[in-house]
Amino acid sequence: MVTDVSKDRLVPFSSKLAFGVGQFAEGLKNTAFAAFVLFYYNQVLGLPGTLAGAALFIALVVDAVTDPLAGSLSDNHKSRLGRRHPFMYASAVPLGMAFVGLFAPPSGLGEWGLFAWLVAFAILTRVAMTLYHVPHLALGAEMTETLASVPGSSRIGSSSPLEARLRRGVSDSAGSLRTNAAVASLSTPTCPMH
Numbered sequence: 444m445v446t447d448v449s450k451d452r453l454v455p456f457s458s459k460l461a462f463g464v465g466q467f468a469e470g471l472k473n474t475a476f477a478a479f480v481l482f483y484y485n486q487v488l489g490l491p492g493t494l495a496g497a498a499l500f501i502a503l504v505v506d507a508v509t510d511p512l513a514g515s516l517s518d519n520h521k522s523r524l525g526r527r528h529p530f531m532y533a534s535a536v537p538l539g540m541a542f543v544g545l546f547a548p549p550s551g552l553g554e555w556g557l558f559a560w561l562v563a564f565a566i567l568t569r570v571a572m573t574l575y576h577v578p579h580l581a582l583g584a585e586m587t588e589t590l591a592s593v594p595g596s597s598r599i600g601s602s603s604p605l606e607a608r609l610r611r612g613v614s615d616s617a618g619s620l621r622t623n624a625a626v627a628s629l630s631t632p633t634c635p636m637h
Contacts, residue, residue: 454586462583465531468538469576472568475542480565483546490557498558502565509573517578527578527585534574541567 481499484490513530520526545564548557 498561506569513577538571
């Protein structure tokens with residue numbers, strides 16, 4: 444219970460909900476990269492696993508460089524929309540296009556063509572996600588920074604470690620079940636996967 448801070452200074456539930464919905468894009472991208480991209484390029488498109496893995500590694504290295512750059516850019520940006528929102532708005536369309544492109548390589552590409560396509564679109568997807576997600580996380584911290592001394596008021600971007608682990612475990616288990624069911628449904632009499 445908060446007694447020494449007026450209720451209008453607390454972050455309203457609608458803001459917390461909107462902030463949480465903003466995590467959907469990151470979750471979708473992470474699930475796609477963790478469960479589907481490697482499988483799709485290797486098993487469906489026929490790209491050797493070493494090349495697919497190398498392409499995703501290259502994109503991950505680029506992501507490691509662009510994350511701090513995006514943080515620095517949004518920290519020092521000034522606009523009438525604030526520091527964070529312009530990056531979040533500007534990344535929406537490129538993120539969607541890059542994500543769709545990731546799963547839609549043109550037919551007829553050879554092994555190295557598929558490799559180059561995967562490198563390019565994995566990098567584009569990760570960079571566009573970085574331009575959204577890094578400012579989004581910083582925005583969550585800024586929404587509550589003035590209330591840090593009020594117990595329970597800064598629960599925008601975090602929860603207890605146990606609660607977070609439980610949610611992650613349930614989410615990962617559900618994702619694994621969906622992936623296994625999808626792979627099992629690909630098995631046909633003419634193309635057995637067992």
